Amino acid sequence: MSEEKITSPNKEALSRLTRAVKWSPGKFSLILARCDYAGLRAQIIEQLHEVCPVQIQEITIPPWERSLHRAISGEITDNMPDAVMILGLESSADPDAILKGANHVRGKFAKDFPFPMILWVTDPVMTKLIRSVTDFYSWAGTSLRFVPSDAELSDALQQNADDMFNEILGKREIGLSEENRFLADLSDPQEFEIFLKDLEALSPPASRPSPHLQFLRGRNARNKGDTESAMKDYKACLSFWKEKNDPEREAVLLYLIGQCCGKDDPEGAKTCFQDCIQAAGECQELAAKCLCELCGVFKEQEDWEEMEKTAEEALKVNQSCDNRQAECLQCHLFLAEAVLHRDALEKAEISVQHVLNALYLWENEDDRPVLGQASDILERVSQKKDETLWHSGINCIEHIKKHGIVFRQA
Structure with a gap:
């Protein structure tokens, strides 16, 4: 990695870190290196190995370890x-x-x-050090902080938001530049929270929040189960993209707002998903997602006729998008459930056979919720008096049990 990719404040901190290691040969010294982003830390470590003449051994503490001294001792036995x-x-x-x-x-x-010991910490860990183990903290001869620049944060904000929109739309291209790859992975909840705080600190208090920031805040709130806050941010973001006349982004936000409505507001969810399908236009991937969500709404409302029609449409759209097994199986399951509730046994037989065929080709062990739904429907099928349906249901149930799904007792 070229040194030019490291911003000026981080260059100075890296120089100080290098000197701290060089000036402590043959004696213990504690050096605290503070960084909240794993990717940025990896860049700094890579550069440190290049510029520091001292050979530095990396030791990663296992999640289950409770002793820092033991973790180090176990790695330097030779x-x-x-x-x-x-x-x-x-x-x-x-x-x-x-x-x-x-x-x-x-x-x-x-x-x-x-020997010198560099201890990498995040802001939350540093807070614990200062508050709980003051003696150990004050023992550190050097304490350094590595942070992304404002420009890197702003760029990463837009690129993360763009990538999330594209993922929901079913677009495969990823726009994230290599320079800001360190801020791309927001799967870690703690890092996500820190990223949002850093971004919010960039905006003047009286200014309108960036729509990209509102979008990420909405996603973070939804991940934490705070649907009320998520809807507030998503709706504010939706207003912005309506003003900009961007139907694709409008569609994405309608889809997300519909998900937030959920069981608490099925009519609101239905309206959002239907509006999303209209706004999505030629974006069939998003339309397919909305149709499946609509099936779930109709299921809650026990509107089996609408559920059946929507499931048939969803299946066609998913197949036209060449979607994976889970989406198509989900459509077959909705369809089977709808016709079973209407006691349309001939059509149910066809639907259950599709489910059976899909299950025999099943490869993805991660979609256990879909298999669980299949188990509930097929258990109902096995209780039907129609002989063909009964055998199909039993065969499916035995197949699903191989995936470790536990059936409810009738």
Whole structure:
């Protein structure tokens, strides 16, 4: 990685980190390196290995480990390293126990580890250090912080939002530049929260929040189960894209708002999904998602006729998009359930046979909720008096049991 990719404040911090390691040969010293983004930290570590003349051994603390001293001792049984850097503290199952344990035996570190030790921490871990283990924190001779620039944060915000829109729309292209790859993965809830706080700090308090920021805030709130806050942010974002006359993004937000409505407001959800299909235009991937969501709404309302018609349409759209097994199986399941409730046994036989065929070709063990839904429907099928349906249902049930799905008792 070229040094030009590291921003000026981080270059200075990297130089100080290099000097701190170089100036402590053969003796213990604690160096705190603070960074909230795993990808940015990886860039800094890569550059550190390139510019520092001292060989630094990397040690990652396993999530289950409770002792920092033991974790280091277990990795240096053969030869004493020139320096070590400790990673993974923020991912520990109990970081408090590790820090308090290290504070309790801090005298052993200087005795047993005659080399510089770089301890990578995040802001939340640093707060724990300062509040809970003051002695260990004050023992650090050097404390450094590595942060993304404002420009990198703004760029990453737009690119993350664009990628999320494209994912929902079914577009495969990814627009994220390599320079800002470190802010691309927001799957870690803690890192997501920090990213949002950093972004909010960029905006003047009186200014209108960026629609991209509102979109990410909505997603974060939804991930935490706060649908009320999610809907507020999504609706504000929807107003912006309506003003900009961007039907695709309008459609995405209608889809997300519909999901937030859920069982609490089925009529609101139905309206959102229907409006989404209209706004989606030629975006069949999103239309397919909305049709499946509509099936779920009709199921809650026990509107089996509408559920059947919508499931048939959803199946056609999913097949035209060449979607994966899970989507098509979901459509067959909705269709089978609808016709079973209407006691249309001839049509039910065809639907159940489609389910059976799909299950025999099943490859994805991750879609267990879909298999669970199949188990409930097929258990009902096996109780029907129609002999063909009965045999098909029993065969499907036996097949699904191989996937570890437990059936409810009739």
